[in-house]
Amino acid sequence: MDLALSTPTVATQLFGSGLIGLREGLEAGIVVMILTAFLVKSDRREHLKWLWLGVGAAVAMVVVVFAGIHYGTSTISGLAAEAVAGVSSLIAAAIVTAMVLWMRSAATHISADLRAELSAAVEIGGIAVASLAFFAVGREGLETALLMVGYAENTSGSDWPLLGLLLGIAVAVALTVALYLGAVRISLVKFFTYTGALLVVVAAGILAYGVRALQVVGWLPGIGNVAFDVSAHYDQSSWYGTTLAGLFNLRPDPTVLQVIAWAAYLAVVLTLFLRPRRRAVASSTPAVAVDRTPAS
Amino acid sequence: MVLSACTAKSSGTGDIAVTSTDSACELSSSSASTGTVTFAVANNGSKVTEFYVFGKHNRVLGEVENIGPGVTGKLVVEITEPGTYETACKPGMVGNGIRGTLEVTGEQKSKSDVPADVEQAKARYLDYVRGQLDGLVAQTTTFVAAVKSGDLAAARAQFGLTRTFYERVEPVAESFADLDPAIDMRWDDTEDGKQPFTGFHRIERFLWPPQQSQVGEDGDDISQADLDNAKTDTAALVNVEAEALLGNVTALRDEVRKSDFAFETQSFVKGPQALVDEIAATKVGGEEDRYSRTDLWDFAANIDGSETLIAELQPMITAKNAPLMDKITGQFQAVRDAIGKYRQGDGYVSYDTVTAAQRKELSDKIDALSATLSQVPDLVLGQ
Ligand SMILES: [Cu+2]
Numbered sequence: 144m145d146l147a148l149s150t151p152t153v154a155t156q157l158f159g160s161g162l163i164g165l166r167e168g169l170e171a172g173i174v175v176m177i178l179t180a181f182l183v184k185s186d187r188r189e190h191l192k193w194l195w196l197g198v199g200a201a202v203a204m205v206v207v208v209f210a211g212i213h214y215g216t217s218t219i220s221g222l223a224a225e226a227v228a229g230v231s232s233l234i235a236a237a238i239v240t241a242m243v244l245w246m247r248s249a250a251t252h253i254s255a256d257l258r259a260e261l262s263a264a265v266e267i268g269g270i271a272v273a274s275l276a277f278f279a280v281g282r283e284g285l286e287t288a289l290l291m292v293g294y295a296e297n298t299s300g301s302d303w304p305l306l307g308l309l310l311g312i313a314v315a316v317a318l319t320v321a322l323y324l325g326a327v328r329i330s331l332v333k334f335f336t337y338t339g340a341l342l343v344v345v346a347a348g349i350l351a352y353g354v355r356a357l358q359v360v361g362w363l364p365g366i367g368n369v370a371f372d373v374s375a376h377y378d379q380s381s382w383y384g385t386t387l388a389g390l391f392n393l394r395p396d397p398t399v400l401q402v403i404a405w406a407a408y409l410a411v412v413l414t415l416f417l418r419p420r421r422r423a424v425a426s427s428t429p430a431v432a433v434d435r436t437p438a439s
Numbered sequence: 440m441v442l443s444a445c446t447a448k449s450s451g452t453g454d455i456a457v458t459s460t461d462s463a464c465e466l467s468s469s470s471a472s473t474g475t476v477t478f479a480v481a482n483n484g485s486k487v488t489e490f491y492v493f494g495k496h497n498r499v500l501g502e503v504e505n506i507g508p509g510v511t512g513k514l515v516v517e518i519t520e521p522g523t524y525e526t527a528c529k530p531g532m533v534g535n536g537i538r539g540t541l542e543v544t545g546e547q548k549s550k551s552d553v554p555a556d557v558e559q560a561k562a563r564y565l566d567y568v569r570g571q572l573d574g575l576v577a578q579t580t581t582f583v584a585a586v587k588s589g590d591l592a593a594a595r596a597q598f599g600l601t602r603t604f605y606e607r608v609e610p611v612a613e614s615f616a617d618l619d620p621a622i623d624m625r626w627d628d629t630e631d632g633k634q635p636f637t638g639f640h641r642i643e644r645f646l647w648p649p650q651q652s653q654v655g656e657d658g659d660d661i662s663q664a665d666l667d668n669a670k671t672d673t674a675a676l677v678n679v680e681a682e683a684l685l686g687n688v689t690a691l692r693d694e695v696r697k698s699d700f701a702f703e704t705q706s707f708v709k710g711p712q713a714l715v716d717e718i719a720a721t722k723v724g725g726e727e728d729r730y731s732r733t734d735l736w737d738f739a740a741n742i743d744g745s746e747t748l749i750a751e752l753q754p755m756i757t758a759k760n761a762p763l764m765d766k767i768t769g770q771f772q773a774v775r776d777a778i779g780k781y782r783q784g785d786g787y788v789s790y791d792t793v794t795a796a797q798r799k800e801l802s803d804k805i806d807a808l809s810a811t812l813s814q815v816p817d818l819v820l821g822q
Contacts, residue, residue: 151482151483151484151485151508151509155485155508155509156507156508156509156510158508159482159485159486159487159507159508159509160487160507160508160509160510162487162507163487163505163507218513218515220501220515221501221502221503221504221514222499222500222501222502225502286504286505290504290505293503293505293506293510293511293512293513294507294510296513301509301510303509304507304508304509304510307507308507359499359502360499361498361499366497366499367497372533372534374531374533374534378531379531379532379533380486380487380530380531380532394532394533395533396533396534
């Protein structure tokens with residue numbers, strides 16, 4: 144009772160909302176970061192404009208929805224936002240998967256030091272880049288818009304949560320940039336292998352997130368069917384819980400269906416991605432020679 | 440089912456306040472009535488929290504996520520069925536949450552996930568209503584000016600036309616429990632004069648003073664009490680009533696003009712039949728305008744309003760049951776023709792010249808139309 148009447152301290156307000164900003168920022172930033180690094184590393188900077196087009200469209204959508212709710216007379220229910228987040232997460236996961244398989248073939252060619260052939264080998268359409276960026280950033284667009292409306296219209300009247308939210312987003316941006324700078328520094332072959340694998344893990348998280356969202360909405364069964372619950376040992380609202388939720392959509396109490404989808408996806412796509420190639424990456428024989436040797 | 444995505448923001452009155460802390464979840468009320476239930480969820484804990492409302496089988500009816508410490512989040516849920524519901528706060532965003540129950544009472548509400556095209560049709564209809572109410576205010580202004588200036592002949596000439604605007608939009612006007620009687624009550628509603636007699640019919644009685652010869656027991660006869668009361672009418676008293684009438688129709692227009700004016704979808708889809716039944720049940724006997732005998736103006740206006748409603752709903756009716764729409768169109772025409780027989784100049788003949796047999800013919804046609812229109816609500820709502 145006493146607790147209910149006291150308001151949280153300023154530090155608690157800042158930190159609590161900061162974590163939300165951090166999580167949402169990372170969720171949106173991680174795929175964009177990997178995609179940017181990939182395009183820069185593979186000398187395909189001309190595709191960056193598509194990337195930013197997708198990001199811009201997603202941000203514009205969030206702003207429009209926010210303004211519509213904030214200044215309008217109707218709102219969007221949390222469940223509807225959940226349904227949209229679920230569906231767009233599945234779409235984002237599908238595009239990432241296709242993307243990763245492109246990257247795999249890119250890695251094959253790069254291993255042969257054949258950068259010139261890269262553009263022919265990995266033809267990623269501008270539209271694909273733009274739509275991936277759009278879904279990756281916008282997949283929680285409605286949720287984010289609702290979140291911002293909630294903060295803007297916070298009836299408790301305190302500005303600290305909003306400030307915390309913005310600080311959290313700033314930290315997420317800084318982290319994303321740092322990850323990016325680290326990623327572009329590593330060698331080309333490693334880069335494609337590691338970022339590819341990283342992207343697969345991220346996509347598995349997005350898929351699991353989407354599955355849960357659709358379970359909440361009731362389009363998929365089994366929301367009450369929890370696989371395990373380690374929340375006693377793993378605090379989702381701590382800094383690490385938030386970071387891992389932001390990057391990989393991990394949570395301590397997944398449903399059975401979430402775990403199955405996550406594990407099955409990882410098993411299949413990671414195997415596809417890492418399976419030995421016809422021309423071994425480590426081979427000292429330039430792949431180009433193999434390639435160009437006429438069949439005898 | 441989820442596609443009632445766009446919900447109206449709540450007004451703030453009657454909200455249930457929820458206080459979520461790290462270890463407790465308190466609701467200011469554990470009961471609510473069916474319809475829209477709004478929760479204002481304040482997070483007074485140290486962790487980010489979420490709030491859920493569950494229906495049967497743990498189905499999520501509504502949720503609000505990402506409520507940081509010190510933040511109040513809002514959740515609007517449509518609860519259509521009375522019963523026991525569960526609520527949960529989830530500080531730290533995990534697990535089953537801190538559960539509570541919510542007792543919902545009241546009558547079962549029809550599902551509010553009304554097809555979008557019905558909502559659009561309703562919005563167009565409300566535009567029509569607003570136009571009619573503008574006309575009503577303008578026409579009433581002229582009418583009241585005539586009454587007050589003592590130009591009773593002009594007032595008599597305008598009476599039927601002025602009422603037309605009101606009668607066309609009766610389903611909307613009737614949704615105002617106070618304004619509708621103040622504007623359109625009959626002597627019968629005064630309990631023989633115990634309640635004040637206001638509105639159109641009070642002025643009508645002054646313009647067409649009843650005679651002893653009209654006193655009787657039939658529906659359109661005048662009661663002795665009414666006649667006696669009419670003798671106390673003076674120009675000064677009636678001028679006050681006329682002024683009040685103008686104030687009330689203006690208030691009605693202003694209420695309906697408000698952007699948050701809510702007209703029940705059920706009333707909308709039942710409107711066509713309600714208007715027609717209005718004639719059949721309470722007007723065809725001549726009860727409505729017993730002093731002036733301008734009843735036919737009201738009938739025609741009710742039919743106008745009903746046809747306008749049907750015109751808005753027509754695409755939905757045609758898509759689901761084209762023969763029904765053809766039948767409706769035909770029966771409207773029959774009723775129109777029946778009323779049209781009594782046209783005279785710009786208006787209609789005095790209703791006391793319409794014989795009992797003719798009234799019967801009219802009401803038979805209206806009853807047939809009403810029976811057909813009764814199929815409309817379920818059809819367009821797809822229930
Ligand atoms: Cu999120």
